[in-house]
Every structure is written in structure tokens, then in C-alpha cells.
Amino acid sequence: MEKKIVLTGIARSKGKAAGEALVNRQRIGWAFNHVGNEDGMVMAPGADTKGKIVTGKIFVYPTTAGSTSGAFSLYYKCKVSNHGPAGLICQEVHYIDINGAIAGEIPAVDKLDQDPITTIKDGDWVEIDAPEVGEKATVTITRKG
Amino acid sequence: MKAKMKLTTYQQEMLDGKHGEAKQFCMDKLLDFGKAVEATEMVDLVLTLNCCPIYVKDRMEPERLKKLNEYDLGHSPLYDPIFAMKDAHVHDESGTECGNDPYMMQLDKAHEIKGPPNGKPWNFEIPGKGSFKLDKEMVAGFQAGYDKLMEHGWLPWLSCNPYLNTRIPKMGEYAASSESSAACYINTILGARTNREAAINTIYCAYTGCLPKYGSHLDENRAAKCIVELTDEVRDNIKGMADWGALGACIAEKAGNRIMAVLNLPKKMGPGATKNLISCASPGMNDPMLHLMGYTPESPTLEAAFKGNMPKNPERFVVTMEDVIEMYRHLNALSPAPGPEKAKPVDIVIFGCPHATWDEVREVARLVKGKKVKEGVKLWVQTDTPTYYMAQHYGDTKTIEDAGGHIFHQTCIAMSPIRHYPKNTVIATDSFKYVKLGGGFGPKWIYGNPEALVNAAVTGVFTPTARWEYWSKPRKERLESEKERPLYQGDRPMVD
Numbered sequence: 001m002e003k004k005i006v007l008t009g010i011a012r013s014k015g016k017a018a019g020e021a022l023v024n025r026q027r028i029g030w031a032f033n034h035v036g037n038e039d040g041m042v043m044a045p046g047a048d049t050k051g052k053i054v055t056g057k058i059f060v061y062p063t064t065a066g067s068t069s070g071a072f073s074l075y076y077k078c079k080v081s082n083h084g085p086a087g088l089i090c091q092e093v094h095y096i097d098i099n100g101a102i103a104g105e106i107p108a109v110d111k112l113d114q115d116p117i118t119t120i121k122d123g124d125w126v127e128i129d130a131p132e133v134g135e136k137a138t139v140t141i142t143r144k145g
Numbered sequence: 146m147k148a149k150m151k152l153t154t155y156q157q158e159m160l161d162g163k164h165g166e167a168k169q170f171c172m173d174k175l176l177d178f179g180k181a182v183e184a185t186e187m188v189d190l191v192l193t194l195n196c197c198p199i200y201v202k203d204r205m206e207p208e209r210l211k212k213l214n215e216y217d218l219g220h221s222p223l224y225d226p227i228f229a230m231k232d233a234h235v236h237d238e239s240g241t242e243c244g245n246d247p248y249m250m251q252l253d254k255a256h257e258i259k260g261p262p263n264g265k266p267w268n269f270e271i272p273g274k275g276s277f278k279l280d281k282e283m284v285a286g287f288q289a290g291y292d293k294l295m296e297h298g299w300l301p302w303l304s305c306n307p308y309l310n311t312r313i314p315k316m317g318e319y320a321a322s323s324e325s326s327a328a329c330y331i332n333t334i335l336g337a338r339t340n341r342e343a344a345i346n347t348i349y350c351a352y353t354g355c356l357p358k359y360g361s362h363l364d365e366n367r368a369a370k371c372i373v374e375l376t377d378e379v380r381d382n383i384k385g386m387a388d389w390g391a392l393g394a395c396i397a398e399k400a401g402n403r404i405m406a407v408l409n410l411p412k413k414m415g416p417g418a419t420k421n422l423i424s425c426a427s428p429g430m431n432d433p434m435l436h437l438m439g440y441t442p443e444s445p446t447l448e449a450a451f452k453g454n455m456p457k458n459p460e461r462f463v464v465t466m467e468d469v470i471e472m473y474r475h476l477n478a479l480s481p482a483p484g485p486e487k488a489k490p491v492d493i494v495i496f497g498c499p500h501a502t503w504d505e506v507r508e509v510a511r512l513v514k515g516k517k518v519k520e521g522v523k524l525w526v527q528t529d530t531p532t533y534y535m536a537q538h539y540g541d542t543k544t545i546e547d548a549g550g551h552i553f554h555q556t557c558i559a560m561s562p563i564r565h566y567p568k569n570t571v572i573a574t575d576s577f578k579y580v581k582l583g584g585g586f587g588p589k590w591i592y593g594n595p596e597a598l599v600n601a602a603v604t605g606v607f608t609p610t611a612r613w614e615y616w617s618k619p620r621k622e623r624l625e626s627e628k629e630r631p632l633y634q635g636d637r638p639m640v641d
Contacts, residue, residue, distance in 0.1 A: 012181055033582055038214035043585030045479045068323040069218050071343040076219030098181050099343030133181045
């Protein structure tokens with residue numbers, strides 16, 4: 001049985017995206033030393049997703065941690081090396097990640113009506129529809145039963 | 146977003162293209178960001194601190210792209226459109242001083258990457274593990290990016306500490322620092338205002354001299370939300386640069402990503418100590434500000450630190466020596482170095498993240514004086530340009546070099562592809578930031594105080610000091626042992 005959950009939140013970077021969810025319960029940033037620019041691999045010590053590849057995924061995490069270079073490293077993975085995530089869902093999208101997501105042209109959403117960290121599970125199919133910055137965004141979660 | 150950005154006449158003119166293509170391009174980008182953070186006006190900047198790009202032709206050429214994916218932090222392509230504009234210039238009308246963080250190597254030694262391994266961060270060998278050499282093309286690209294910035298009116302510093310000697314923002318002024326440790330110092334110690342600025346914005350800030358007002362620019366985001374109090378034992382026994390870093394980390398951890406008012410700090414905090422305490426910001430906190438009660442300009446009283454909103458019973462946390470010791474254990478367990486607990490072999494001993502202050506350089510010189518760094522082991526000290534020449538002038542450099550160590554300016558090893566250092570390289574440092582942020586890179590990290598670090602460089606193995614032996618004992622045992630050898634004689638701690 002397929003189960004669908006629809007959440008609404010606020011768009012911090014606009015766009016439409018769909019992909020498999022990768023949930024990281026710890027704060028984590030996008031700097032090259034946390035998620036490799038050359039392969040999209042999570043390297044941050046102690047992260048749930050350590051060793052996994054973020055490329056094409058909807059990455060779910062509380063908020064950023066670490067270097068401000070997360071902004072351009074996120075952009076670089078999305079637009080130059082093509083190892084970036086497809087979209088971001090946070091409890092709060094930090095300014096640093098907003099900056100990177102806008103430049104990387106991927107949607108970033110926060111302030112959802114349920115906590116994304118507990119609601120979304122690894123492997124869920126997640127669609128983000130975030131038409132305008134600062135406006136309502138929809139997150140549709142599809143879980144195979 | 147509902148709110149519309151209010152612009153000054155000059156800012157509006159930049160947006161309208163009256164001051165050239167580059168300023169218009171950057172204003173456009175800043176306005177996009179301003180909308181996302183709901184800003185209603187811009188701040189006028191006195192300083193931007195950024196990261197120098199690697200400037201190459203055709204960065205998407207497959208072989209070059211492969212190298213860039215390893216070397217570029219991700220910032221360089223963002224400069225390409227600006228570099229293609231003929232009228233790009235910083236500082237001119239804005240008066241904003243613009244400069245950059247350290248990067249992969251010391252530019253005046255760039256010729257050394259051509260030679261055999263010389264034991265420096267850009268070209269070295271670790272016996273039995275392999276070698277590392279910066280790529281010539283990437284270094285040339287870094288030089289080209291730097292040259293381009295100089296043409297545009299950037300200042301030549303490559304350091305994380307320009308706030309100490311190059312452009313010192315004053316209370317109430319605004320800066321845009323994508324160097325987190327600098328951001329925290331500027332907010333906390335100087336009382337000027339900066340975010341840990343998202344590092345794409347800082348590029349656009351440089352060319353316009355302005356930035357949407359948001360985050361730490363605003364009073365409400367500079368207010369303490371809780372109290373962190375140090376025990377008297379902590380206050381009296383913090384010594385050594387790694388202690389200061391670990392203490393900063395404990396404070397940040399207790400406050401759980403909130404701004405805190407810190408009570409009962411040690412009476413004297415030298416420049417290195419202050420810098421190391423403050424540099425907890427990047428790995429530990431998102432809002433780069435601490436209220437160091439009794440020290441910092443925005444913290445004369447708790448009421449002031451809470452910006453008039455102090456609850457009746459603010460949340461209160463205590464940092465004990467056990468917490469500090471636990472932080473050492475945590476840091477040493479992130480990417481643990483192999484070997485016996487009391488004799489872990491080391492390959493590289495590095496000081497100076499953030500860049501070493503003069504008192505830190507002098508301490509390394511004092512500790513290594515008359516000794517010899519073990520063959521095959523590297524002892525590296527990174528500092529800013531003024532301190533580099535000061536150390537040369539006053540003899541510290543000679544002492545360090547006579548012992549077989551090296552001192553650099555303009556460099557940060559974490560800004561080179563450290564991920565490609567020889568496998569299982571063991572790096573020992575007193576930098577919380579390196580261990581916490583570099584933990585994922587591949588090398589194994591040891592966190593310790595300068596005394597133990599210099600000893601490790603000389604003997605080739607990291608051995609905890611007697612002081613660590615004492616403090617790392619369970620409290621009860623520690624107090625028992627004091628009966629035989631008192632910790633205090635008069636008011637001076639006896640454990641060093």
C-alpha cells in the first residue's frame with residue numbers, strides 16, 4: 001500500500017524537485033569538507049548519512065552547521081560538478097544554505113506543519129513545489145507500504 | 146515577500162546600472178537574497194572577508210574540471226561573470242575594505258611546488274605513507290585569481306585575522322565576514338556587526354559595499370538567550386591554546402546553538418586565548434556571538450546582554466573541568482589516530498587555525514628552542530603576514546626553523562585538498578576548528594595543547610602531559626591524589 005502525506009511550509013529558495021529522501025538528524029552543512037564537491041559524498045563525522053551520496057536526493061536535516069562556505073559549495077555541487085541534492089527540507093533553512101540554494105537553483109523549504117526529521121523517512125519519494133520565495137510551499141511524501 | 150527593500154539613492158543607482166555592469170549584477174543578486182531573508186534595508190559595510198578564487202580559462206574542460214572539483218571550494222565560478230565585466234571594482238565609492246581568507250599556499254613560495262618534496266604543506270612526503278604536491282595549474286589559477294582581485298582594488302591580505310591589524314571594525318559598524326571565527330570576534334570582542342556571512346553574498350558585498358540587513362545585524366539576534374557559567378575550577382585552570390578552544394566548544398555546546406552570556410571567565414585572556422575561545426563559532430554555533438560578561442562591549446550587565454529581555458530565571462548551564470576534558474576526548478575520537486593511548490605516532494603537527502597570533506608563535510618558539518623536530522615529522526605554524534614578519538624580525542622564525550619547523554603566511558592547509566593527503570596521515574593540532582571541520586577529510590586528528598604538540602613533533606609520538614594525566618582522572622581519584630600532592634600551593638595551580 002502506498003501512503004501519501006502532504007505537508008505545507010515556506011519556500012526559502014524557489015523551484016520544483018522530486019527525489020528519494022535522505023534524512024540526517026544532526027545539523028550539517030554543505031561545505032566541501034562535509035559533503036564532497038567531487039562526488040556528493042557525506043563526510044561529516046557523526047552524521048547519519050556519512051558515506052552516502054546526496055546527488056539527486058531530497059536532503060532532510062534540521063539546519064546548517066559549520067562553514068559559511070556551505071553556500072558556494074552547495075552551489076558548486078548543484079551547478080558545476082553535478083553532484084548536488086535535488087532539494088532541501090529543513091526545520092529552518094539557515095541563511096548560508098538559502099544563499100547556496102538560490103545560486104544552485106534548487107528549492108529549499110522550512111517551517112513545515114510537521115517536523116520533517118521525524119515525518120520523512122529515508123527512501124520516501126518526496127516532491128517539493130515551491131513557486132515563490134517567502135510564499136507557501138508544498139511537500140508531498142510518498143511511502144511504499 | 147511582502148516587504149520591499151528600501152534603497153539609498155546610491156544603492157538605487159547601482160541597481161539601475163548607473164555605476165556599471167558589475168555593481169548592477171551584484172545588487173541584483175543581493176536583492177534576491179534580501180527577499181528570502183525578509184530584509185527591508187541595506188547596511189553599509191566597512192569590511193568584507195572572503196575567499197580568493199581559482200581563475201582558469203574554460204573550467205568545464207573535463208580534465209581541468211576534475212582537478213577543480215578537488216581544489217575549488219566552490220566559489221571560483223561565481224567570480225567568472227564579474228571578471229568578464231570591464232568595470233568591476235571594489236572600495237572605490239563605498240570605501241569597503243575587501244580581502245580574503247588564507248588559501249592553499251604561500252604565493253611567494255609558489256616556485257617550490259616545482260622542486261622535490263621540501264616538507265612544506267604544498268609539497269611534502271610522509272615516510273611510508275606517500276607524498277602530496279599541489280597541482281601547478283591550480284596554483285597558477287589561484288595566483289591568477291589573486292592578481293585579478295588586486296586589479297579590482299582588493300587588499301592583498303590572505304588571512305583569517307584582518308580584524309587584528311588590517312581593518313579593525315569599530316562598535317556599531319557593519320562587516321560581511323564569511324570567515325566564521327572573524328565574524329565571531331568582530332561581533333563579540335569589537336562590537337561591530339556581521340553575520341557568519343553566507344560566502345556567495347560576500348562576493349557581491351565586495352563590489353557594492355552593502356548587504357541586506359538581517360541576522361546578526363539586528364539587535365534581537367544579538368541578545369543572550371541563556372547563561373553559561375564556568376566553575377571556579379575552570380576559571381583557574383584553563384591554560385594552553387587547546388584548553389581555550391575546548392572551553393569555547395563546551396560553552397557553545399551547552400548553549401545549544403543559542404547566544405549565551407558567559408560568567409566567571411578567567412581573569413586574563415591574551416590575544417591567542419581570546420581568538421581560540423571565540424573560534425568555537427564556526428563548528429559550534431550558527432549565530433556568531435558570545436557575551437563574555439565583564440569583557441565585551443555589548444555585555445556590561447546581564448540585562449544589557451539580554452537586550453532588555455532577560456527572563457526572571459534564564460536558563461543556566463554550568464561548564465566544569467569534566468566537561469572540558471570530555472570535549473578533548475570527543476575531539477580525539479572524531480577521526481581517531483591509531484596507536485597506544487600514551488604514544489600515538491604523528492606525521493604533522495600544525496599550529497595556527499585560525500592564524501596564530503604573535504603570542505602563539507612565540508610559545509611554539511619557546512617550546513621548541515634548542516630541540517630538533519624528528520626526521521619525517523612536520524612542524525608547521527600558519528600566521529598572518531604582519532605576524533610572519535614580526536616573528537622573522539624578532540627571531541622566533543629562526544628558532545622554529547633551526548629546530549626543523551616551518552612558519553608560513555597566507556596559508557591554510559584545510560583550504561588545500563587535504564582529502565588527498567597520503568592515506569591515514571596523522572595530524573596533531575590545538576585547533577578545535579580543524580579537528581571538528583576537518584574530521585571528515587580523511588586524515589586522523591589529535592587535539593592537544595602546544596606543550597604536548599611540540600613534544601610530539603620532537604619525539605614523533607603524541608604523549609599526554611602530566612597535566613592531562615591529572616585532570617583526566619575521575620574527580621574522586623583526582624581529589625584523593627591531591628592529598629599527596631596538593632593542587633594548590635597558595636593560590637597558584639601546581640599542575641602544569
